[in-house]
Structure formats: structure tokens, C-alpha cells
Amino acid sequence: MSDTSVLKKQKLNDKGSSPNDSLKIDLSSFRANTNTFLSTTKHPLGILPDGNYLMSIRGSNEKKIKHAEDVQKNLGHLSMWSYEQIIEFVKNYVDDPQTLKSLQHSSRLMYGLLFEDDIWKNCYTKEYGKLEEEQKSKEIKNTIVPFKELGASDTWRGTWRKTLLNVPEEEEEAMIKSQELIFSDFIFRPYQNRHINYKKTFKKILELEKTNFENCNNGNLLFSIDRFVEDEFYKENNFATKFHNKPFILQNTLACKPKRINKIEDLLETFTPESKFRQEVVEWSLKEYFKYYHANKDESPLYLFDCNKDLLSKLKEYFVKPNYSELDFFNLFEETRPDHLWIIAGPGNTGSTFHKDPNSTSAWNQLLSGLKLWIMLPPDVSPPGVIADSEEENVTAPLSLSEWVNAGFFNDCLKLCEKNTSEKQYCLIGCTYPGETIYVPSNWWHSVINIEASVAMTGNFVPKENLHRVLNFFKNRKLQISGFHLKNLIVSMADFHSKNLNAYKATTENMDAIIGRFVNFFESGKSVSLLKDIDDEDCGVLEDEFNSILNEIPIYEYFVLLIDSDPKLGLHLQDSMKKLQELEKQQNSGQQAKVRESEMWAKLIQHIEVAQKGANSGFAFNFADESSDDD
Secondary structure (H helix, E strand, O other): OHHHHHHHHHHOOOOOOOOHHHHHHHHHHHHOOOOOOOOOOOOOOOOHHHHHHHHOOOHHHHHHHHHHHHHHHHHHHHOOHHHHHHHHHHHHHOOOOOHHHHHHHOOOHHHOOOOOOOHHHHHHHHHHHHHHHHHHOOOOOOOOOOOHHOOOOOOOOOOOOHHOOOOOOOOOOOOOOOOOOOOHHHHHHHHHHHOOHHHHHHHHHHHHHHHHHHOOOOOOOOOOOOOEEEHHHHOHHHHHHOOOOOOOOEEEOOOOOOOOOOOOHHHHOOOOOEEEEEEEOEEEHHHHHHOOOOOOOOOOOEEEEEOOHHHHHHHOOOOOOOOOHHHOHHHHHHHOOOOEEEEEOOOOEEEEEEEEEHHEEEEEEEEEEOOOEEEEEEEOOOOOOOEOOOOOEEEEEEEOOHHHOOOHHEEEEHHHHOOOOOOOOOOEEEEEEEEEEEOOOOOEEEEEEOOOOEEEEEEEEEHHHHHHHHHHHHOOOOOHOOOEEEEHHHHHHHHHHHHHHOOOOOHHHHHHHHHHHHHHHHOOOOOHHHHHHHHOOEEEOOOOHHOOHHHOHHHHHHHHHEEEEEOOOOHHHHHHHHHHHHHHHOOOOOOOOOOOOOOOHHHHHHHHHHHHHHOOOOOOOOOOEEOOOOO
């Protein structure tokens, strides 16, 4: 292994060359070690990976014929489908737990195919979403219990299956073993992924980061994120001059707070057990979530992620917004601004896949308890294992973080770190510890892995240094705008227009055009017609056929006029508009960033295409559109 003391002291030379050019340090010693558990993980039903078929069945023609006959006997006409196709069919068309139970009990093979708890989770969450929409339409707010009329439990029973079938958590089930019947990476991998041990997987990086944390070290500049004691960072104008577009970590950011959170249960010192929080696709009480938190078998456990203002106002004794976020241009939207302050909590092995923060905002994330690993890439470097279109409107990635790590994509990120120079970073990796606050610059890709159970606060904001990027987003990526509730926004626009109609200042030709478009929105009657057609949903969840609404609403123009009307913030508008014009010229030059694709990724895509044609063998990822969940 490389000497970490050498890494700690290493600096880049003035020519911007890679640190490996001089010291030839081998970053392979920091690779994720995914072999620490792969060979010892055994599925409780005896389900085996595809490779075992080659060793135990295919070598014998007699065994091969017997296996084919057993599959035909267990599946009947369904044997013409791949296991993936059967499971996807069940997820899409089996809508209640009793039917799912009957189907699972129809044969030994079906029992194994439908054993994975994610299938039962899918059944629960689909029904939860349906009932939640019904409540919204009727404007009622009751505790939602999916399939209550079919006898499902109203409290967590340890697994989604037991909860839906109302089986006591302590009751043990007689497992129906596969007996060398099911060979499938698609079924085996989720179980395997659940047992990943990130402390062993990232052992070398965690050792290095612990040293960096203890010494407040600014640089292993190979890949670590710059660290500062908070007071030292603010002595100079570091944010504006050096770090508004580069990640960094501040220490001791909670030194003045009287209360600390050491574990998620400490939230009960502030909230009652019945307090309801959002956990991605469900909204449970803290009491219910704690039951799930301590006993679940999910590959990707639910993450508490909530922005409820009334709830968060009670946490003010636990966190501190960093000074660099105080000048926030989104404050001009007042009550109509997108949600921007969140509590994030969850068990180890949770986190967020690669994403950029909404609306080109910047962000801070303050860790109250636990340990987080951050992988961060600049806007023009595509993360390995992530596919995005040229406008980054559609982003696809492996469904779970563990799957992404096990497939080798973290190690591909480490290879990008070898290219880092003082002038250009291709990938940065670091950890945050309790009391530390990390800065996420506008448009930077980032993924976060909770090495331990964690609680954090995070906030989005718009500093003056990155204002032009947000203006560009509002002007040129309208269909990707999220967080605004359009009905309230239009009402707020109308109020602003009526108060400022005679105060608009067309100081430039560009400003004259902005005023003209904004005024036309009201004088043409578009505002009135849109108010009749839309509800107050977050515009980020509009269905495709309604996305054109965002093209009609002058959010960009409204934001410019809000800035221009503010005596303090308006001083920064002219400079930001110049930067916006320069940014638009760069974007229109036709020089698009190349999407990086690893060799392993190409092979996986090839396997997916094979699986879609009906093959039972081959490793495949399940893809889903990435949400704007942020950590």
C-alpha cells in the first residue's frame, strides 16, 4: 500500500501536472474491495449465481436435461420467459398481497422467484401512492394502511411480506429451498448487495480520511476534498475568491450549538413518536420509521428525507447554516421559493445515487451524527455508470448504491482521480464526520454513501458567484425547473406585477425584452387561463404532456425583475447577466462534453440487451429514472 503520510504532505506543482507524474503513487490500493463478502454470502433459499450453473449442471448432460424438466414442471408455459420477465410482470400486474402470496406458493421455483422483499415492497408502495393521491383529491389526511381490508398489518412487521400478510415479526417461516433449481444473478445479486460492508469495502480510504479529519488536513490532492477549520476559512475571502465552484469541508461548525444528535433516536427529544416525516415514497411516524430502521431487509432502505417547515423549525438548536449561504438570491421568492431546507436520516448502506442539485443551486450538508462518504465530479465529467442525455433531462443509473459499487464503478471514479491537477479536478472523494459541513457547488455531480447510520441537515441556496448559472437554468432549461408550486407562483407574480407596473426599468435592450415578456404574460390573459388549468403540484412532477406549461410561465423573467427591484441584491445583476451571456456563448459553440463510458459499462449494456431478448443468464441492472433526492 502507498504510504499515507506521503499522501498527506503531497502538493501539486505550479504547472498543473498530475501528482502521480512525480511520485508515481498507485491509487489502486484505495480501490473498493468487493471481495470481502462475495464468496461467503449464501442465499437462505439456496439460490445460486449464473456461474454455478456452468459448474454444477452444464457439465453433465443428464443434469442439464433434469434441470430443464424441473423448470418446465414448476413454471409451465411461463418457462418460455426469463426470470427477469416473470418478476417484472408480477411487479406490474399483481396488485394485491393475497394474489402475490398464492402465486408464490404455486411451486418451489415461484416461491424462490417471489421471495425477494423488494417485490412485496413494490406492492405496498404502489398501493400507498394510490391511496395518498385519493386522499389529496378528497382533501383528507388519515393514516394510510395499504390493503387494510385484506388483513394487512397497520404496523411494521420486520419485512414487507410479513407486514402485508400480517405475520408476527418473531414468527419464523419454513423456507422452501431451491435445491439447485434457480441459478440467477438477477435474483442472487440483490440479496448479496444487502450484505455489503462499506467499512471493509472502503477500508483504505476511510483510514486516510480519518487522518485528514483528525489533522484537519487540506490535501491529499490526489482525491481528497479540502478541509478547513471554520474560523480560519472565513479570515480570508476564500469562498468568493477560490471555493464558490469547488467542494470543501468546514470543521467545528456545531461548536456553538447547545444540543447534539448522536443517533437518530435522539430526535425524540424534540419530536413526539407520532410526528410524521416523509421517507421517500411513504410518510410514517417516527415511531413507525424506527421500527423499520432497526429491522428491514431492503437492498436500498427507505431514507427519512423531509422539508416540512413546521417540523424543521424545532431543530434550530441542532444545526447552523454556514455563513457563505446567508446571501441567498432565492430568498427573493419568499413564500413561493422551492423547498430548500431538509433533514436527512437513515441507516447505514443508505445514501443517494449520482445527481445534480435542482435548478443549478449550490448546497451545504451538515452532518449531525454518523459518517458519510462523498464522490463528487465537476459538471462536465460524466460519472461512471451514469447515462444522461445531452440536456441531462433524463438520467439513468443502477438502482442501488451497492450495485454501483459492486459493478466496479467506484473504482472507475478512482481512475478519474489520477487525472486531477491543480487546475482541473475530474473526481474528488472524501468523508464528513459529525460537526462538519460540506459545500456542494452548482451543477456538480455527487453521490453519498452512509458508511454508518446518519442524521444530517442540508440546504440549497444561490450565492452571487453562481447566480448566472441559475439564470441560465431558468432561461434555457425550463422543462427541468422543479420545486415551484405553479398556482401560488403565478398569484405571486400577479401581485408583484400590479405593485411594480410603473416601476420597471428598461436600462438595456436585454432588460427591455425581459420586461416585455413578463408584461405580456398578464396582458395576453395567459396567467388567467393557466390558473384555471393547473393545480398546485410541484412543477417537477408534472406529467410529460403538461411540461409545456413551464414554457408559458416567465419564471426567468420574474427572477430577474425580483433581483433588479431589490436595492442590495440588484447590485449584482449586471455582472451576472454578463456572465450569463458568456455561458450561453460557450453552450452554443457546439462543444458538448463527451459522456464517459467504461468498458465494464459497455459490457453491462450488452448483457441487458441479451436479457431483454429472453435470456435467463447474464448479469443485468434494473434501471429507473433518478429522482432529485438530495443528500
